[in-house]
Amino acid sequence: MNSTGLKNPNPAGSTKVQLFSLDNVYRIYGEEPVAVHALDGVSLDVHSGDFMAIIGPSGSGKSTLLGLLGCLDLPSRGSIKVSDTEVTELDDGARSKLRGDSIGFVFQQFHLIPHLTALGNVATALLYRDLTKSEISQRALKALDTVGLAERLDHRPVQMSGGEQQRVAIARAIVTDPLMILADEPTGALDTKNAKMVMDIFKNLQGENRAVVLVTHDLEIAEQMDRVVSMRDGKIIADDLRSERTESLQNTFWESGSGSKLE
Amino acid sequence: MNWFREILSVAISGLTARKARTLLIMLGPVLGAAGIVAAVGLNESAKGDVRQTLERLGTNLIVASADGSFSAGQAPTLPEDAVERVKNVSTVDRVAGITEIGSLTVHPSQGGKDFFRTIPVPVLTSDQNLLNVLDAQMLYGRFINGADEDNIFRSAVIGQDLANSYQYLPGEVRTIDVDGKTYGIVGVLENVDLVPKLDTAVIIPKSAAEEDFDVEQKPTTLYVRATEGNVDSTADALAMAINLGGDEAVTVAVPSDLLEAQGAVDTTLRNILFLMGGLALLVGGVGIANVMSISVIQRSGEIGIRRALGHTKQTIALQFVLEALFVGVLGGIVGVVTGVSVIYLVSSILGWIATLNIPLFLVAGGMALIVSVIAGLYPAWKAARLEPLETLRLG
Numbered sequence: 256m257n258s259t260g261l262k263n264p265n266p267a268g269s270t271k272v273q274l275f276s277l278d279n280v281y282r283i284y285g286e287e288p289v290a291v292h293a294l295d296g297v298s299l300d301v302h303s304g305d306f307m308a309i310i311g312p313s314g315s316g317k318s319t320l321l322g323l324l325g326c327l328d329l330p331s332r333g334s335i336k337v338s339d340t341e342v343t344e345l346d347d348g349a350r351s352k353l354r355g356d357s358i359g360f361v362f363q364q365f366h367l368i369p370h371l372t373a374l375g376n377v378a379t380a381l382l383y384r385d386l387t388k389s390e391i392s393q394r395a396l397k398a399l400d401t402v403g404l405a406e407r408l409d410h411r412p413v414q415m416s417g418g419e420q421q422r423v424a425i426a427r428a429i430v431t432d433p434l435m436i437l438a439d440e441p442t443g444a445l446d447t448k449n450a451k452m453v454m455d456i457f458k459n460l461q462g463e464n465r466a467v468v469l470v471t472h473d474l475e476i477a478e479q480m481d482r483v484v485s486m487r488d489g490k491i492i493a494d495d496l497r498s499e500r501t502e503s504l505q506n507t508f509w510e511s512g513s514g515s516k517l518e
Numbered sequence: 519m520n521w522f523r524e525i526l527s528v529a530i531s532g533l534t535a536r537k538a539r540t541l542l543i544m545l546g547p548v549l550g551a552a553g554i555v556a557a558v559g560l561n562e563s564a565k566g567d568v569r570q571t572l573e574r575l576g577t578n579l580i581v582a583s584a585d586g587s588f589s590a591g592q593a594p595t596l597p598e599d600a601v602e603r604v605k606n607v608s609t610v611d612r613v614a615g616i617t618e619i620g621s622l623t624v625h626p627s628q629g630g631k632d633f634f635r636t637i638p639v640p641v642l643t644s645d646q647n648l649l650n651v652l653d654a655q656m657l658y659g660r661f662i663n664g665a666d667e668d669n670i671f672r673s674a675v676i677g678q679d680l681a682n683s684y685q686y687l688p689g690e691v692r693t694i695d696v697d698g699k700t701y702g703i704v705g706v707l708e709n710v711d712l713v714p715k716l717d718t719a720v721i722i723p724k725s726a727a728e729e730d731f732d733v734e735q736k737p738t739t740l741y742v743r744a745t746e747g748n749v750d751s752t753a754d755a756l757a758m759a760i761n762l763g764g765d766e767a768v769t770v771a772v773p774s775d776l777l778e779a780q781g782a783v784d785t786t787l788r789n790i791l792f793l794m795g796g797l798a799l800l801v802g803g804v805g806i807a808n809v810m811s812i813s814v815i816q817r818s819g820e821i822g823i824r825r826a827l828g829h830t831k832q833t834i835a836l837q838f839v840l841e842a843l844f845v846g847v848l849g850g851i852v853g854v855v856t857g858v859s860v861i862y863l864v865s866s867i868l869g870w871i872a873t874l875n876i877p878l879f880l881v882a883g884g885m886a887l888i889v890s891v892i893a894g895l896y897p898a899w900k901a902a903r904l905e906p907l908e909t910l911r912l913g
Contacts (some may be wrong), residue, residue: 327906348830354827355827366910368823379823382525383521383829383833427827
């Protein structure tokens with residue numbers, strides 16, 4: 256059992272390796288009495304091979320959790336570990352390096368650098384790693400090939416569709432071969448066809464040594480994930496494995512007492 | 519090494535991606551450096567012709583003249599052996615004397631007598647080394663030489679202005695009437711900037727002057743060249759060296775002093791212009807800080823994603839400082855080139871001699887660079903402090 260009182264989705268005996276671990280994490284903005292408790296004693300383990308969705312309504316704390324999981328922010332209290340490294344004890348430089356090495360980000364709005372080509376955008380993730388120019392090009396090209404965009408390496412974001420831009424962003428996320436891919440509403444700005452294509456890519460990225468974590472409002476997307484973490488009011492209220500799920504997420508969510516639909 | 523090459527390339531691509539904005543940012547250092555170079559350069563170019571003349575003439579010529587009242591129609595004179603006395607001064611390089619002969623009338627012997635009578639023409643004798651001491655040149659013909667002196671020839675050398683007044687033609691065989699005696703013109707002396715009275719003078723051999731006009735061979739003026747760096751001390755010593763405590767009054771002057779004063783660059787004006795250029799640069803710096811700060815806000819998404827991809831705060835800051843550095847280097851170079859172009863353009867229009875002050879280019883370019891980098895520090899600091907969570911708009 257973890258500190259939220261929920262059952263551990265990876266019981267002892269599992270062969271999965273723990274990659275990320277949040278232990279009793281608080282994130283509080285401002286000071287009492289007007290302090291906002293964005294995360295309120297959250298504990299969460301992410302293992303290799305996890306294909307996980309974090310769901311919850313606006314204000315539930317999932318973006319804050321994403322920031323902390325992505326080492327983009329530090330908790331007010333609690334511990335965050337990546338492998339065996341305590342993130343809260345790292346300075347900005349070391350935390351940046353850990354982030355660059357261990358986490359691949361995919362955002363709803365793609366966040367491609369507009370003046371760079373697809374290849375340039377993917378290569379940006381490989382800068383300052385003492386790689387030669389040709390090594391960077393080869394790896395970036397391979398990543399673009401993985402998402403089916405090897406033919407469009409010279410195109411700038413403005414010359415590509417939303418789906419293509421998101422695939423470039425995925426290529427950028429995987430080019431460093433990270434431990435975890437952290438995606439924030441990756442299909443939120445895409446039509447159904449492109450959303451399916453992107454989800455198919457994520458499914459293919461799932462591997463023994465890597466975790467894929469999606470933050471989403473979309474329960475249909477969440478239904479496709481192996482593990483779903485539900486959040487409300489800064490707490491994790493459910494952490495389910497699909498294999499053990501007996502009802503649809505929609506029903507589970509309504510029964511969890513949220514009283515409102517996901518937004 | 520790869521790291522530095524990569525950050526350079528990121529900075530350059532950041533600048534080239536937004537050419538219009540980069541040009542706007544660059545305007546500051548360009549105008550500042552151009553302002554400094556042009557303002558100071560034009561000030562110096564305006565004096566360039568005078569200073570060029572000075573360079574040609576040298577500033578070590580000293581004129582020692584007899585001072586006192588005229589007596590018996592003769593100008594006041596120096597001691598007969600004044601030249602020898604002056605030669606004894608150790609800082610004197612070379613010396614020549616002239617003797618002005620008063621009360622003589624001069625006009626061309628061939629026609630136009632009445633027309634030319636009104637022009638005052640000094641008649642004088644001189645040492646044969648006068649040209650050498652004055653660094654003067656003959657326009658045509660030759661100067662008075664030993665043969666003229668030994669044979670008491672009635673030869674005459676006339677100044678360039680007098681030759682023009684008498685409508686003397688080069689190579690023409692002409693004579694000149696000196697107080698009723700006819701002298702043959704053997705040469706025309708080119709204008710001597712430091713001794714303008716020679717430009718309208720007639721120079722005749724000492725022997726002929728003595729024969730025709732019964733002139734005492736006492737010099738009235740000595741032209742002295744001092745050795746390098748000893749002009750003032752030589753000038754101070756000359757009066758005593760000439761009269762040896764006697765009663766001949768001596769006036770000493772350094773004719774280049776006046777020219778030097780005319781040609782001297784007005785340091786106050788130059789400093790003011792330099793300051794104005796510096797102010798332009800400062801305003802440019804504020805412009806850089808302003809435009810780059812806006813650029814940081816506009817590029818916050820790019821900064822956020824770079825941070826998410828593992829780029830450190832220092833890398834982000836350095837990227838922006840390097841962008842400012844490139845703006846400074848390029849702006850400084852373009853500014854100096856623009857300033858030089860302005861100097862050449864204005865000088866050619868106004869007929870000045872374009873004077874380029876190379877060290878100033880380095881100062882102006884360097885200032886443009888420093889101001890740009892300093893102006894880039896604040897936006898760079900702002901960029902580094904941007905929190906990726908705030909710029910990436912998660913959830």
